[in-house]
Amino acid sequence: DNHEAKKRLGHVTVVVVGGTGDLARKYLWQGFFQLYADQVGKGHTFSFYGGGLSPTEKGTPLLFGILKELACPPELSAERCTLVKDQFLHLSKYHQLKTTEDYEKLSQQIKQQLGQEGMVEAGRLFYLSVPAFTYADIAEKINNTCRPPSDAWLRVVLEKPFGHDLYSAQALDKKLSDQLKEKEMYRIDHYLGKFLCFRKKSLTKSAKEHHVLEIEIFCRIQFYDQYGVIRDVLQNHLTEVMTLMLMNLPANLSNSMEILQNKLNFLASLQHVDNSNAVVGQYQAYNGEVQEELNKTKDYFSLTPTFAGVVIHVDNVQYEGIPIFMTSGKALDERVSYARVLFKNDVFCIQDPNNVQCKSKQIIFSLGHGNLQYPAILISKNLFKPELVSSGDWKEVTEYKDVNVLGLPLSDYYIQSPVTPREAYCELISHVFFGRKDSFISAEGLLASWAFWTPLLEGLSRVFPRVYPGGEANGNLLNFQLQGHQVAFSHEAVVNVINPGAKDNFQVMQGKYRSSEMVSAWAQELVERLASDLLLAAEEAIREEGQFHLALSGGSSPVALLRALALNLYTFPWRNTHIWQVDERCVPHTETGSNFRSIHDLLLQHIRIPYFNIHPMPVHLTQRLCVEEDGGPALYEKEINKHVNGSSFHYILLGVGQDGHTASLFQDTKLENDEERLAILTESPIKPHQRMSLTFTAINRARRVGVLIMGKSKHELVSQLSRIKGESSKYPITKVQPKTGTLIWYIDYDALLG
Numbered sequence: 001d002n003h004e005a006k007k008r009l010g011h012v013t014v015v016v017v018g019g020t021g022d023l024a025r026k027y028l029w030q031g032f033f034q035l036y037a038d039q040v041g042k043g044h045t046f047s048f049y050g051g052g053l054s055p056t057e058k059g060t061p062l063l064f065g066i067l068k069e070l071a072c073p074p075e076l077s078a079e080r081c082t083l084v085k086d087q088f089l090h091l092s093k094y095h096q097l098k099t100t101e102d103y104e105k106l107s108q109q110i111k112q113q114l115g116q117e118g119m120v121e122a123g124r125l126f127y128l129s130v131p132a133f134t135y136a137d138i139a140e141k142i143n144n145t146c147r148p149p150s151d152a153w154l155r156v157v158l159e160k161p162f163g164h165d166l167y168s169a170q171a172l173d174k175k176l177s178d179q180l181k182e183k184e185m186y187r188i189d190h191y192l193g194k195f196l197c198f199r200k201k202s203l204t205k206s207a208k209e210h211h212v213l214e215i216e217i218f219c220r221i222q223f224y225d226q227y228g229v230i231r232d233v234l235q236n237h238l239t240e241v242m243t244l245m246l247m248n249l250p251a252n253l254s255n256s257m258e259i260l261q262n263k264l265n266f267l268a269s270l271q272h273v274d275n276s277n278a279v280v281g282q283y284q285a286y287n288g289e290v291q292e293e294l295n296k297t298k299d300y301f302s303l304t305p306t307f308a309g310v311v312i313h314v315d316n317v318q319y320e321g322i323p324i325f326m327t328s329g330k331a332l333d334e335r336v337s338y339a340r341v342l343f344k345n346d347v348f349c350i351q352d353p354n355n356v357q358c359k360s361k362q363i364i365f366s367l368g369h370g371n372l373q374y375p376a377i378l379i380s381k382n383l384f385k386p387e388l389v390s391s392g393d394w395k396e397v398t399e400y401k402d403v404n405v406l407g408l409p410l411s412d413y414y415i416q417s418p419v420t421p422r423e424a425y426c427e428l429i430s431h432v433f434f435g436r437k438d439s440f441i442s443a444e445g446l447l448a449s450w451a452f453w454t455p456l457l458e459g460l461s462r463v464f465p466r467v468y469p470g471g472e473a474n475g476n477l478l479n480f481q482l483q484g485h486q487v488a489f490s491h492e493a494v495v496n497v498i499n500p501g502a503k504d505n506f507q508v509m510q511g512k513y514r515s516s517e518m519v520s521a522w523a524q525e526l527v528e529r530l531a532s533d534l535l536l537a538a539e540e541a542i543r544e545e546g547q548f549h550l551a552l553s554g555g556s557s558p559v560a561l562l563r564a565l566a567l568n569l570y571t572f573p574w575r576n577t578h579i580w581q582v583d584e585r586c587v588p589h590t591e592t593g594s595n596f597r598s599i600h601d602l603l604l605q606h607i608r609i610p611y612f613n614i615h616p617m618p619v620h621l622t623q624r625l626c627v628e629e630d631g632g633p634a635l636y637e638k639e640i641n642k643h644v645n646g647s648s649f650h651y652i653l654l655g656v657g658q659d660g661h662t663a664s665l666f667q668d669t670k671l672e673n674d675e676e677r678l679a680i681l682t683e684s685p686i687k688p689h690q691r692m693s694l695t696f697t698a699i700n701r702a703r704r705v706g707v708l709i710m711g712k713s714k715h716e717l718v719s720q721l722s723r724i725k726g727e728s729s730k731y732p733i734t735k736v737q738p739k740t741g742t743l744i745w746y747i748d749y750d751a752l753l754g
């Protein structure tokens with residue numbers, strides 16, 4: 001016995017807080033059972049506690065219901081498994097963990113057991129499988145009442161989310177580090193666990209010898225919460241995979257410190273990303289799901305992206321200039337997860353394209369979804385024949401199923417696969433046990449990753465994701481392409497690609513129309529949305545320049561909007577807003593056909609706006625209407641130049657006539673030779689014929705231009721315009737192309753879908 005006791009490495013207590021929850025049931029207990037099966041008889045002794053908020057009489061049957069269902073590890077015979085499982089169940093117990101006293105009791109129980117059985121304590125492993133907001137409180141309880149003696153280790157495993165941006169991650173880190181030492185915290189990323197098996201397969205050598213064209217990291221996922229795909233997948237899982245793939249690996253793979261330092265060096269070499277480096281989408285049914293989940297009303301609208309494609313560049317000699325595409329999304333066509341490196345193929349094949357030398361050269365790290373049912377590394381046969389590193393754990397696959405993986409049949413690859421692939425949690429739980437800190441996320445690594453992603457998240461917080469229908473119906477809607485160092489969707493989301501049933505499913509949708517952003521909704525929602533966008537634009541302009549210069553069109557389209565704006569009597573910053581006119585008919589302002597009259601009647605008379613902030617077009621001078629010599633346009637230009645910084649309006653709201661005219665710029669309108677003119681007199685084919693209008697020069701100088709199109713009568717025009725690329729002299733609206741500003745189309749469902 002004495003001899004046995006000496007041989008023992010000490011007792012390990014495992015506590016799964018949240019031990020009867022979903023994650024524990026699906027993965028964690030299986031991981032701890034595997035750990036026990038691996039370690040039993042090798043010197044350590046164990047006890048396992050499932051902790052929960054429920055009292056013991058309720059929690060115990062729940063826990064044992066889970067434990068009884070555990071599957072046998074594949075390497076154990078049925079007989080051996082029954083024996084090991086019996087022992088495991090015998091060593092397991094439920095313990096209520098709610099109050100500080102509960103933790104205290106647990107600690108006493110552990111001490112008592114150690115004393116009774118004369119065991120030395122090796123360490124305590126707490127796995128916190130609970131919501132992140134409870135971490136700080138639990139960490140405090142562990143620290144105050146449940147620490148092992150100083151010669152034993154304490155390891156606390158934490159699951160993401162570790163904050164939702166840099167600031168919240170810093171705050172959480174501060175709270176946790178007040179209670180636990182960094183070496184005691186094991187921030188787990190199960191995706192990293194999936195990729196760990198590839199760690200020994202360094203890319204460095206092949207990347208040096210062959211010319212890398214691009215790197216892709218892709219994962220199609222099933223679930224994430226309102227966090228959105230960037231916070232839930234890209235910031236953690238895919239960043240970890242990228243780092244693992246591209247960082248320099250030290251010669252000694254068990255040097256945790258050096259691995260962590262190299263990770264940090266890699267993260268520090270990432271170039272800043274902003275909106276121009278990303279495309280985002282939202283699964284069409286997502287809003288409905290969120291409304292239901294959060295118990296929100298139908299008008300609740302979330303901008304959370306469920307799809308993102310980001311291009312990243314690295315400032316290091318090895319990967320300089322090579323785009324790294326990181327993509328993930330929900331409701332994509334195929335369930336695949338992989339990382340791939342594409343190399344340049346120097347062979348110029350004139351004939352016989354099926355010759356292996358002519359095909360793509362690539363290395364794929366596949367997680368085993370899709371066509372390939374096992375994790376594997378695939379290397380194109382025209383690249384090189386890989387050696388079998390650590391041949392004990394890896395095997396060569398020589399039986400090829402008749403399937404394609406990323407463009408090539410399996411027979412075109414050298415394939416290696418782990419002999420016994422392990423579930424990610426099993427793998428990581430054993431790494432916690434062995435104290436392999438480098439398989440986990442360090443505080444510095446976490447904050448470096450948030451520091452990289454937070455500016456993009458902030459930038460995207462007001463971008464409307466492209467709505468996509470999901471599955472095969474996505475077609476090419478989410479394809480995106482590289483443009484220099486930036487990315488953009490490759491295809492426009494024009495009317496006809498949007499599911500015609502969409503208008504019944506959600507209230508406001510976002511897409512692309514004529515290469516610019518488009519917002520669409522039923523008339524009322526659309527107008528409310530435009531009014532709120534105008535408010536945001538006004539607040540931004542006033543914050544930056546103290547004033548907001550808004551030019552309004554006439555005609556029928558803006559009527560509902562002007563009414564809605566008039567209701568924002570107190571909330572809109574009217575005092576600092578200047579109202580201008582986009583165009584005017586040459587009739588006295590008192591007449592009903594006057595654009596100014598409708599702006600006055602619908603809006604101005606209801607709000608408190610300083611008189612000097614109203615700038616009607618001077619169509620009525622010296623008791624004459626729009627007479628050339630009276631110089632009305634020049635006067636208006638002068639006024640614009642006087643008040644509007646760089647004659648660049650903050651917002652110009654346009655309408656479009658059924659003939660495609662906008663403002664009072666018609667198909668036959670002769671544009672002045674002088675491109676600097678901001679206002680001109682024009683002739684309309686419809687009454688009243690004489691008009692005054694801002695020019696395209698003035699319109700295209702604006703910081704924002706919104707085009708509002710409403711009603712079934714405009715459907716034909718909307719369809720025609722969607723088919724025309726670029727400018728067409730037949731449709732003056734196509735000449736609206738803000739130079740540096742943004743153009744947004746607001747099109748109601750009647751106009752969009754007919």
Ligand SMILES: O=C1O[C@H](COP(=O)(O)O)[C@@H](O)[C@H](O)[C@H]1O
Pocket residue numbers: 553554555556557558582583584585595654655656657658661662663664
């Ligand atoms: O004549 C005009 O027509 C356009 C479009 O008017 P709508 O009645 O079809 O909305 C308008 O934008 C412009 O201001 C107006 O003068």
